[in-house]
Each structure stands twice: as C-alpha cells, then as structure tokens.
Amino acid sequence: MSKSNKKTIIVLLLIVVVIAMVPLFTLKGAEFGGSDDAGSQAISEITGTDYQPWFTPVLETWIGGKLPAEIESLMFSLQTGLGAGVLFFFLGRYVERNKWQKKMCDKEAESPDSLN
Amino acid sequence: MKLSEKRIITLVAAFALAFGVYPVANAMHIMEGYLPVQYCIVWGIVCLPFLVRGYFSIKKAVSQNRKSITLFAMVGAYIFIISSLKIPSVTGSCSHMTGTGLGAILFGPTAVSILGLIVLIFQAILLAHGGLTTLGANTFSMAIAGPLVSYGIYILCKKVKVNKRVGIFLAASIGDLFTYCVTSFQLAAAYPSDNGGITASFLKFLGVFAPTQIPLAIIEGILTVVIMIMLESYATSELIDIGYMKGEINNVKVK
Numbered sequence: 423m424s425k426s427n428k429k430t431i432i433v434l435l436l437i438v439v440v441i442a443m444v445p446l447f448t449l450k451g452a453e454f455g456g457s458d459d460a461g462s463q464a465i466s467e468i469t470g471t472d473y474q475p476w477f478t479p480v481l482e483t484w485i486g487g488k489l490p491a492e493i494e495s496l497m498f499s500l501q502t503g504l505g506a507g508v509l510f511f512f513l514g515r516y517v518e519r520n521k522w523q524k525k526m527c528d529k530e531a532e533s534p535d536s537l538n
Numbered sequence: 539m540k541l542s543e544k545r546i547i548t549l550v551a552a553f554a555l556a557f558g559v560y561p562v563a564n565a566m567h568i569m570e571g572y573l574p575v576q577y578c579i580v581w582g583i584v585c586l587p588f589l590v591r592g593y594f595s596i597k598k599a600v601s602q603n604r605k606s607i608t609l610f611a612m613v614g615a616y617i618f619i620i621s622s623l624k625i626p627s628v629t630g631s632c633s634h635m636t637g638t639g640l641g642a643i644l645f646g647p648t649a650v651s652i653l654g655l656i657v658l659i660f661q662a663i664l665l666a667h668g669g670l671t672t673l674g675a676n677t678f679s680m681a682i683a684g685p686l687v688s689y690g691i692y693i694l695c696k697k698v699k700v701n702k703r704v705g706i707f708l709a710a711s712i713g714d715l716f717t718y719c720v721t722s723f724q725l726a727a728a729y730p731s732d733n734g735g736i737t738a739s740f741l742k743f744l745g746v747f748a749p750t751q752i753p754l755a756i757i758e759g760i761l762t763v764v765i766m767i768m769l770e771s772y773a774t775s776e777l778i779d780i781g782y783m784k785g786e787i788n789n790v791k792v793k
Binding site for chain 2: 423438442443444453463464467473475476480498508509519520
C-alpha cells in the first residue's frame with residue numbers, strides 16, 4: 423500500500439473515532455438507548471395505547487424471559503468477532519500474497535533465465 | 539443469466555406485484571411483533587423477487603470465477619461487523635449501521651440482499667434484535683432498498699466523474715440513511731396517525747430515526763472508503779475479475 427493511502431486511512435479512522443466518541447463526552451447523562459426502542463415508543467404515542475407486540479423473539483421464548491443485557495452484548499460481540507475474523511483472515515492472506523508475488527517478480531527481474 | 543433463471547425471476551416478480559399493495563418501492567430494524575401480520579406478509583413477498591435474483595447473480599458470479607467467493611465472504615463479514623456495532627449518536631441514543639453499501643458497489647444491489655438476509659436472520663434468532671415476523675420488512679429496508687440506492691448513487695457518481703472515493707462515501711452513507719427512511723415508511727404505513735395519516739406518522743418516525751442516523755451514515759461512508767482502499771491495494775486481481783476494476787493499471791504482474 424502506498425504511503426499516501428496509509429495516511430488517508432489513518433486520518434479517516436481518526437475522524438470515525440471522533441464522530442463516534444464526541445456524543446458520549448458532550449451529552450453527559452444521556453441514556454444512549456437503542457433507536458429501535460425509540461421507534462416502539464413512537465408507535466405507542468401514535469396509537470395512544472401501550473403497544474403490545476404480538477410475537478416475542480424466539481430466543482426469549484426458548485429461555486422463557488427477556489434476554490439478559492450481558493448475554494445480548496455477548497451475542498453482539500460474537501457477531502462482531504465472527505465478521506472481523508473472516509474479513510481480516512482473508513485480507514491477511516491477500517497482504518501476504520502480494521508480498522510473496524512481489525518477491526517472485528523481483529527474483530524474476532534479477533535472473534530471468536533461472537526460472538526457465 | 540439463463541433463460542430458465544429469467545423465467546423464475548419474472549414469475550416471482552409477477553407474484554410480488556400481484557400481492558404487493560404498495561407500488562412505491564419505498565420503506566431498520568422493526569422489532570419482533572411490532573408489525574401487523576398482513577404487513578409482515580406483504581413485505582416478505584415484495585422481497586422475494588430481489589432475493590431470487592440475488593441468489594442467481596451470486597451463483598453466476600461464483601460459477602464464472604470461484605475466487606470471487608472469497609470477496610463475497612468478506613463483504614458478508616463486513617456487514618456482520620458493521621451491523622453489530624451500536625454507536626452513540628448526537629441525539630443521546632444509539633443505533634447501528636447497515637454495512638450493505640460495500641456489497642452493492644462491488645456486486646450490485648441484489649447480490650447483497652442474500653448477505654443482508656443472513657445477518658438479519660442471525661440477529662433475529664440469536665440476538666432477539668429485529669425479528670422473524672418483521673424479517674421481510676427489515677430485509678426490504680436494509681438489504682434491498684438501501685443497497686439499490688447505494689448502487690444507483692455509485693453509478694451516478696461514476697457517470698458524472700466525481701472522485702471515486704467521494705462516490706463510494708456518498709453511496710454508502712446515503713444508502714444507510716435511506717434504509718432508515720424506508721423503515722419509517724414501513725412503520726408509518728402500518729401505524730398511520732389519526733390526524734395527518736401516513737405522512738404525519740412518517741415524519742414522526744423519521745424524526746426518531748434520522749437525527750440519530752446521520753452521524754452514523756457518515757461513519758459508514760468513511761469505513762466503506764477505508765475497506766475499499768485496502769481491497770484496491772491488496773485484492774486487485776479479485777476486483778478485476780468481478781469487473782469492479784479495469785485490468786490496465788500496472789497489474790500485469792499481479793495477474
């Protein structure tokens with residue numbers, strides 16, 4: 423990867439960290455609940471009654487209760503972990519392949535006859 | 539595409555048109571049990587032609603070049619990561635991104651629908667997030683409508699020769715935002731307000747989702763550009779194979 427690309431990536435990632443972290447530090451005492459939950463509150467406001475969902479998530483039916491917050495975060499980490507594992511495993515292979523191919527090309531350039 | 543495949547898609551599309559109540563193809567995660575049954579079914583049916591076309595386009599891409607399956611896995615993995623990260627936003631609540639823009643840019647909009655569906659099923663069953671009954675509606679917003687918009691914007695930016703990275707950024711972030719617009723529409727259609735009807739409801743739901751999602755859409759745009767820079771540097775030959783990059787750029791030695 424070229425140097426300018428590396429720099430671009432670092433700057434971009436820093437911007438991401440800033441955008442994600444600023445609300446956490448500026449909005450002191452905010453709840454940071456899920457916006458999906460905010461959606462269900464809006465439904466209750468529109469229909470005027472406390473909305474009762476007609477179906478409960480299968481996992482909650484299986485364990486017979488609400489999914490504990492700790493377990494939910496475990497599942498979310500699992501999702502992130504699986505994704506990151508697959509994505510960076512293959513990316514790592516590509517990086518190594520490029521190194522290896524470059525080496526082969528250099529060798530070929532040095533002694534073109536040796537390969538024939 | 540084979541003739542038989544075309545026939546199946548037309549058939550399913552006709553089926554969807556016959557049963558789909560909403561001609562406007564407008565409509566992120568609606569929670570389990572929060573959408574009336576008829577809406578669950580309608581959105582599910584609307585998704586079918588896209589999913590079928592997506593299945594065939596993946597099959598075609600993989601049969602043309604087996605190596606592209608690695609890129610598919612990476613795009614799917616990217617959606618897994620991105621949609622699992624709940625990020626705090628300016629409104630004081632958290633939301634997460636969709637991650638489907640990358641796949642739409644690389645493989646076209648319908649192929650991503652299958653990948654998005656896998657992620658949504660994972661979240662619905664294991665995380666009690668989203669839901670099986672609302673799967674159709676959520677698939678339509680996150681895995682179909684969002685990617686379609688991303689793809690359209692990417693192509694448009696390419697046509698008017700905007701800087702490629704700016705194009706990728708715009709495609710991914712606007713696709714992300716559009717996903718939430720569609721969700722608002724889906725909820726509004728199911729819960730029209732007593733005074734003002736669907737429009738008033740739509741604006742209300744949009745008011746809940748949009749301000750939270752704007753910073754996140756920007757983050758998604760940036761992250762998609764970062765991943766694309768990495769892929770362009772290290773997976774050049776794969777990107778050429780799937781037709782994303784043209785082969786003339788000093789990649790003779792890579793091939």
